Amino acid sequence: MAIALNGPQGHFSGKIGNLVFYMLNGIPVVRRIGRVGKPSRAQLANHSSMSVTNKLLASMKGFIKLGYGLQAKGTPQNAHNLATSYHKKHALTGEYPNIKVDYSKVILSKGLVPVADDLKIVKTSTGLEISWNPTYEAKETRYDDIVMVMLCYPESDKGTEYLNIARREEGKCFIGLSEHHLQQQIEPYISFRSADGEKVSDSTYLGNINGEQERPEERNNREKYNQVSKRFDQVANIYHSQLKENDVDQLNSKAFRHLRKEYQVLKEKLERTPGKPG
Structure with missing residues (x-):
């Protein structure tokens, strides 16, 4: 049964027949419920793609919230929806049932803040050293931009977020890692966020470390x-x-x-x- 929240001319909330009415980010939405039968190959492929995408994004919720949140403002979408949509369409490779992530196409933030030049990552005996050119020639000063780094570990479907690891002006940062993590396949990303949190850069893939290993x-x-x-x-x-x-x-x-x-x-x-x- 559905309820008319604001009288007969208002939006319904609940179920009427095979339709479900609800609010999404303040916007009235209706969707249809269909019978569940034996899934087709296309449906199975879609389910597999969604599963792989969700597993990828599960360990980077904070990064996604900051990286896609600004795009989601004023729309019925949220940051996770936007990130899911992008990665499901553009960051997967292979045919069902062998669908997996193409880490070179993963994008964890999108925005207008400029990315630093000369980005480099070096593996040491105790961790990872990331460096960049701290200077930025433009009208707007960017010395205090916040540096965000994401490390993905595909073998364990885990990841670690560093959402405020340095400032642009520092030109480098060091992430200490255990020997266990240093031996795993690592997929690293970096983004820059304005100090007031109102703007963000596109993320940059820093390149695979230790090669692709079988999970x-x-x-x-x-x-x-x-x-x-x-x-x-x-x-x-x-x-x-x-x-x-x-x-x-x-x-x-x-x-x-x-x-x-x-x-x-x-x-x-x-x-x-x-x-x-x-």
Whole structure:
């Protein structure tokens, strides 16, 4: 049941039939509820893309809030919605079910604050040293811009936010890391935010550190895919061999119907199982 909050001419709140009415950031919204059936491949791909995107953004909520919050002002969107939309469309690579993040295309902030020149990152025995050119030739002084750094660790789906690690005028910052973190795949990003918090720069990808390493989830997926693939090859050989024999009685037998069913189930499962080589 829906309720008319402001009389018969007002916006409804609640459910009417297959429609749901609610408020989103002060704006009345209505959406339709449909029946849930067996998902198509396109739907499965969309669900997978959303899952990968959500996992990416889960460890960087503070950064996203600052990096996309200004864009969201005055719209029905919020910072997380904008970040999700961008990364789902532009920062993923691969085909379902092997969809993953292209870290070089990740953007954690968007704005008009200028990015510093000569950005560099160096791995040392105790951490990461990031440097940049602190000077900025323009009418507006930027010496007190706040430096924000994000470190992503894809192997563990974790990350660390440094939302106020330095000022532009300092020209460098150092992030101490444990030996455990220093050995992992690291995907680093940097942004600059005005001291009053009203403006932000586009984020810059500082480049992969330690190469791309296989995550436990990816290893498990590869092992599962190989198991299914091996069984499918065995069943497919028997199935196609019996088809070639063209024995009518055999093709109409209960045993062959079971074989055909297993072949079809394994074929579909193989298409939906992540971990395919390449």
